[in-house]
Amino acid sequence: MKIICIGRNYSNHAKEMNSPIPKEPLFFMKPDTALFRESNFYYPEFTKDLHHEVELVVKIAKVGKHISVANAHKYYNEIGLGIDFTARDLQRECKEKGLPWEKAKAFDNSAVISQKFIPKDQLELNNITFSLTKNEETVQEGNSRDMLFSIDVLISHISKYITLKTGDLIYTGTPEGVSPIQIGDNLSGYLNGNKLFSIHIK
Secondary structure: OOEEEEEOOOHHHHHHOOOOOOOOOEEEEEOHHHEEOOOEEOOOOOOOOEEOOEEEEEEEOOOEOOOOOOOHHHHEEEEEEEEEOEEHHHHHHHHHOOOOOHHHHOOOOOEEEOOOOEEHHHOOOOOOEEEEEEOOEEEEEEEHHHOOOOHHHHHHHHHHHOOEOOOOEEEOOOOOOOOEOOOOOEEEEEEOOEEEEEEEEO
């Protein structure tokens, strides 16, 4: 099982990070040890600037390579919600030195995933609302219509380079509003108003 994460898929998030708008999908990987399904998340000791990034997550339903955009809808049946945790201080340091920054993104438990996935035939794929609350205050809100690259375009693009397999997860990018978390925070993720996960930072 692979975790494939999309960067800068919402223009306002790219702007808040002072990054250029991409002309094609950007992606990076997390190992399966990054996946986190529990309720208590322990703040890593190696960072002092851990940021939340809430994202729609697509679960791949069958093996595919060189998938066309027109056929991409056949390769997933469910959509969930997750967080791509980012150690922003480590990421900045690596970027400044021109080094890879997997340790800022791919560390253990850095990919929160909802226990529940929603069948895509119950969703309007171009109008999925999602949000993240921190201590019951909304900090991020997004809608799938604002993606620079749609789910089908992402699947097609990734499959040019990497064979997609059943159970692979695609984190489709985060909207604006990323910010640091602290020990004691409670984070809850909502898809179309339904709570799909809730975690406590310890």
